[in-house]
Amino acid sequence: MPLRALSDPDHLPALDRRYALDHPALGLGAGDPPPRILLLYGSLRERSFSRLCVEEAARLLQFFGCETRIFDPSTLPLPDQVTGDDHLAVHELRELSMWSEGHVWCSPERHGQITGIMKLQVDHLPLSMGGMRPTQGRTLAVMQVSAGSQSFNSVNTLRVLGRWMRMVTIPNQSSVAKAFAEFDESDRMKPSAYYDRIVDVMEELVRFTVLLRPHTTQLVDRYSERKEADVPIDSATDLSSIATSPTYRKGE
Numbered sequence: 001m002p003l004r005a006l007s008d009p010d011h012l013p014a015l016d017r018r019y020a021l022d023h024p025a026l027g028l029g030a031g032d033p034p035p036r037i038l039l040l041y042g043s044l045r046e047r048s049f050s051r052l053c054v055e056e057a058a059r060l061l062q063f064f065g066c067e068t069r070i071f072d073p074s075t076l077p078l079p080d081q082v083t084g085d086d087h088l089a090v091h092e093l094r095e096l097s098m099w100s101e102g103h104v105w106c107s108p109e110r111h112g113q114i115t116g117i118m119k120l121q122v123d124h125l126p127l128s129m130g131g132m133r134p135t136q137g138r139t140l141a142v143m144q145v146s147a148g149s150q151s152f153n154s155v156n157t158l159r160v161l162g163r164w165m166r167m168v169t170i171p172n173q174s175s176v177a178k179a180f181a182e183f184d185e186s187d188r189m190k191p192s193a194y195y196d197r198i199v200d201v202m203e204e205l206v207r208f209t210v211l212l213r214p215h216t217t218q219l220v221d222r223y224s225e226r227k228e229a230d231v232p233i234d235s236a237t238d239l240s241s242i243a244t245s246p247t248y249r250k251g252e
Contacts, residue, residue, distance in 0.1 A: 002073070003069055006058055006068070012060070015060070016191075025064075025206045029214060036069075036102070037069075038069050040071055042115040044074055044117060049145040050107055051106075053145055076093070077089070097125055098132060101216075102141070106143040109145070114144075118158075119161075122161050137167070137212075139167065140170065141173070143155065143176070144174070145179035150177035151175065171204070176198075
């Protein structure tokens with residue numbers, strides 16, 4: 001199974017718990033079952049800073065009460081390399097996306113853009129698959145790491161991809177400059193404004209995921225798809241038709 005194991009999931013040395021909310025989405029909706037978040041990173045380096053940022057994000061999400069899965073892209077084939085995409089890693093990635101309610105994407109910036117590994121994972125996620133939607137209606141948080149000064153090229157591209165995949169991309173984002181200087185010898189992120197921003201982003205992701213979870217079916221219900229599938233609206237059960245009917249309005 002192409003999943004990354006998360007070491008020390010309860011150890012958060014850079015988090016000042018005096019200011020941390022255990023349940024940032026409290027009051028916004030049902031927190032049970034725990035929000036399910038899939039995390040993707042964009043580098044195969046042994047010491048990948050995008051992976052390390054994703055692992056920090058996953059620990060925070062678990063602290064906030066979420067269930068997380070980190071996908072390992074090291075065995076993914078190129079798009080169309082395998083006939084019918086019949087490959088274990090492709091199947092696993094799609095199943096994980098179907099399982100999820102939200103995503104976290106973190107890419108390095110290479111030559112001013114996201115990496116091929118990051119795009120490869122998105123390219124293996126179809127908009128629809130056997131009547132199911134692996135990404136549509138799910139929330140998305142975007143992050144990037146840079147070797148030099150702070151930039152936003154990768155997160156901007158990830159936002160474009162998220163919109164194309166019909167995901168609800170949250171307003172906040174994280175961009176970690178000189179990422180090599182932000183981690184200690186144990187590969188844990190040091191306390192910094194960059195770490196604090198990742199906490200902010202994960203808090204916001206949890207809030208949006210919980211807030212939208214009762215409405216995911218309605219969010220992906222589209223006129224064009226109803227028309228293509230020849231599924232006419234039943235005026236007897238359609239709430240919008242009932243609410244605008246003369247009989248209903250007289251009773252207001």
